Amino acid sequence: MINTSTFLCILRRSIVAGAVVAAAVVGPASANKDPVTPKQLKLYQEAFMEEVRKGDLLFHGDAAMKEQLGVKLSTTGWACAMCHPMASDTHPQAFPKFQASMAKFATLRDMINWCIEKPSQGEKIDPESEAMKALEAYITWSNSGSVLVPGKY
Amino acid sequence: MSDELDRIRREMHAVLQQPGVRPDDSLQITRRTFIHRSLLFGAASVGQTFAWWPLLNTIDVAHAAEAPFKFAWISDTHLYERSLNTRFVDKVVRAVQEVQAMDPPADFLIFGGDLAQLGKIEELELGVELLKDLTIKKYYIPGEHDWYLDMGQKWGELFGQPNWTFDHKGVRFIGLDTVSRGPDYWTAKKMTPEERMGHMATLDGTVAGAWAGVGRDQLDWMQKTLADWDKSKPIVIFSHNPLYEYYPPWNFWVRDWREVNDVLKPYTKVTNIHGHVHQVLYNEIGSMRSIGMLATSWPWPYAPEGLPKLTKPMIRVDPGDPFDGVGWETVNVNADDKVDVEYIMWGRKEVFVQSPEDHDKSIAEVIRSRIADKQYPWANP
Numbered sequence: 272m273i274n275t276s277t278f279l280c281i282l283r284r285s286i287v288a289g290a291v292v293a294a295a296v297v298g299p300a301s302a303n304k305d306p307v308t309p310k311q312l313k314l315y316q317e318a319f320m321e322e323v324r325k326g327d328l329l330f331h332g333d334a335a336m337k338e339q340l341g342v343k344l345s346t347t348g349w350a351c352a353m354c355h356p357m358a359s360d361t362h363p364q365a366f367p368k369f370q371a372s373m374a375k376f377a378t379l380r381d382m383i384n385w386c387i388e389k390p391s392q393g394e395k396i397d398p399e400s401e402a403m404k405a406l407e408a409y410i411t412w413s414n415s416g417s418v419l420v421p422g423k424y
Numbered sequence: 425m426s427d428e429l430d431r432i433r434r435e436m437h438a439v440l441q442q443p444g445v446r447p448d449d450s451l452q453i454t455r456r457t458f459i460h461r462s463l464l465f466g467a468a469s470v471g472q473t474f475a476w477w478p479l480l481n482t483i484d485v486a487h488a489a490e491a492p493f494k495f496a497w498i499s500d501t502h503l504y505e506r507s508l509n510t511r512f513v514d515k516v517v518r519a520v521q522e523v524q525a526m527d528p529p530a531d532f533l534i535f536g537g538d539l540a541q542l543g544k545i546e547e548l549e550l551g552v553e554l555l556k557d558l559t560i561k562k563y564y565i566p567g568e569h570d571w572y573l574d575m576g577q578k579w580g581e582l583f584g585q586p587n588w589t590f591d592h593k594g595v596r597f598i599g600l601d602t603v604s605r606g607p608d609y610w611t612a613k614k615m616t617p618e619e620r621m622g623h624m625a626t627l628d629g630t631v632a633g634a635w636a637g638v639g640r641d642q643l644d645w646m647q648k649t650l651a652d653w654d655k656s657k658p659i660v661i662f663s664h665n666p667l668y669e670y671y672p673p674w675n676f677w678v679r680d681w682r683e684v685n686d687v688l689k690p691y692t693k694v695t696n697i698h699g700h701v702h703q704v705l706y707n708e709i710g711s712m713r714s715i716g717m718l719a720t721s722w723p724w725p726y727a728p729e730g731l732p733k734l735t736k737p738m739i740r741v742d743p744g745d746p747f748d749g750v751g752w753e754t755v756n757v758n759a760d761d762k763v764d765v766e767y768i769m770w771g772r773k774e775v776f777v778q779s780p781e782d783h784d785k786s787i788a789e790v791i792r793s794r795i796a797d798k799q800y801p802w803a804n805p
C-alpha cells in the first residue's frame with residue numbers, strides 16, 4: 272500500500288513534469304492550460320449569471336431589457352413567464368426531440384422561436400443572438416435540477 | 425424552498441387531515457367525480473385509473489339543496505386594453521355568449537377575479553362592458569390583478585364591497601376577498617403604483633411575497649355570517665385563491681388556512697370554489713372540498729410540487745390554440761344532494777388526462793425561483 276508521503280512525492284514529480292511539457296508545447300499565458308484560479312472561477316460564473324439575469328428579465332417581459340437587446344418577443348402584452356412561471360413546463364431537459372406542434376425534430380432554440388411567433392405573436396429572433404443565448408441560459412439554469420431526458424414527449 | 429414547503433405541508437396534514445375526517449359521508453364517490461377509488465386506496469397504475477373515465481367532465485361535491493338549480497362561473501379573464509390584445513377579449517365574448525345561451529338559464533354568475541391584467545381603469549371597464557351582455561345576476565370577487573394599481577379603488581367603484589353573502593334555495597353562498605391584505609412591499613422601496621402592480625402581476629415574482637390571505641377581520645365577519653346557519657346545511661365559499669396550501673411561491677394558497685379551517689370546522693357541507701390557478705384542481709381539506717376553475721385567458725402549468733393527490737389532472741394543452749386549456753364552468757346543484765361542476769374547456773372533448781403522457785408533469789422537473797427581481801432595486805435587505 273502506498274503511504275501518504277510517497278503518494279505526495281509521486282504527485283509532485285508528475286506535476287513538475289507536466290508543467291515543463293505544457294510550457295514547452297503552448298507557451299505561457301494560455302488560460303485553459305493554467306490551473307484555474309478562484310478569481311477566474313468567479314468571473315466565469317458571473318458571466319453565466321449575468322446572462323441568466325438578462326434571460327430572466329426577457330422571459331418576464333421586461334421592457335428595458337427587450338429594448339436593450341433589440342427584440343420584440345410579443346405584440347400583445349404576453350410574456351414567456353405567463354405560461355411558464357419559474358420556467359416551469361419549458362422542459363429544456365427533453366430537447367432535442369420530435370416536437371409535435373412543429374412537426375419536426377427541434378432544438379430548444381426552435382421551440383423558443385415557435386413560442387415567440389405563435390402564442391406570443393412576436394417576432395422570431397436570431398438563434399445566435401444574445402437574446403436567444405440569454406433565454407437559453409435562464410431556462411436551463413432554472414431547470415438545472417431536472418434530469419436529462421432528450422427526446423421525451 | 426422545498427424543505428420549507430415540506431414542513432408546511434406536514435403541518436397542514438397534521439392539523440387538517442385528522443384520522444377519519446373527510447367531507448360529509450352522504451357524498452358518494454360516483455362515476456362523475458374525478459377522484460377515482462383506486463387513487464384513494466393507492467392502487468392501480470395511472471393508465472388503468474384513467475381508462476374508464478367518462479366523457480362528461482363533472483364532479484359531484486355536496487349537499488341537500490331545496491330545489492335544483494345551476495349557476496355559472498367565469499374568472500381570470502386578465503383583460504388588457506382592447507387595442508393591445510384582442511385574443512383575451514374574444515375569449516370573454518365567447519364565455520359570455522355561452523353562459524347567456526344556457527337553457528335552462530343559470531340562476532346567477534360568479535366572476536372569480538383577475539378581470540384585468542394590470543388593474544387599469546380601461547381594463548376593468550372593458551370587463552364590465554363585455555359582461556354586460558350577460559343579463560343574469562352577477563357577483564364579483566377580486567383578483568390580485570384587479571387590485572394593486574390603485575389598491576382596489578376602481579374595483580370598489582364598479583363592484584362595491586369585495587366580500588358578501590347571500591342565501592339561495594337552501595345554500596348559503598359567501599364571496600371572500602383573498603387578495604387585498606398583502607404585506608406592504610412598496611412603500612419602503614418607493615415604488616410607483618405601476619411598479620407595485622407589475623410585481624403583483626408576476627405569478628412567480630419574489631417581491632410581493634405571501635400576499636394571499638383572508639385576514640382576521642374577514643374571518644370574524646365570516647364566523648358571524650355563519651353563526652345562524654345550520655351546521656349540516658350546505659355552504660359554498662368563493663375565493664380567488666384556494667383556501668388551503670398547494671404552492672405558496674405562486675400564492676396557490678391563503679397564508680391563514682389554519683384560521684380558515686378553525687372557522688369552517690363545525691360545518692359539515694362546505695365547498696370552496698376558487699380561481700387564480702387557471703387549472704383543474706380538486707382537494708379535500710378536513711371536511712371541506714375545494715375545486716379549482718379554469719381561466720378564460722391562459723392555463724397555468726401545474727406547480728412543480730404539491731399537486732393534491734385527489735386531483736385528476738387536466739390534459740396537457742396545445743399552446744398553438746388560444747382556445748385550448750381555457751373556458752368556463754357550470755355548477756349544477758341537484759335536488760338529490762349533489763353539486764356538479766362541469767368544466768367547459770374549449771377545443772377539447774377530453775378535459776382530463778387519458779394517459780400519463782397527457783399530463784404536463786410527465787416530464788419530471790426540478791426548478792428554481794427567479795433571480796432578476798431579487799437584485800437591486802427590489803432586493804429585500
Ligand SMILES: [Fe+2]
Binds near residue numbers: 500502538700701
Ligand atoms: Fe389569474
Ligand SMILES: [Fe+2]
Binds near residue numbers: 538567664700
Ligand atoms: Fe390571480
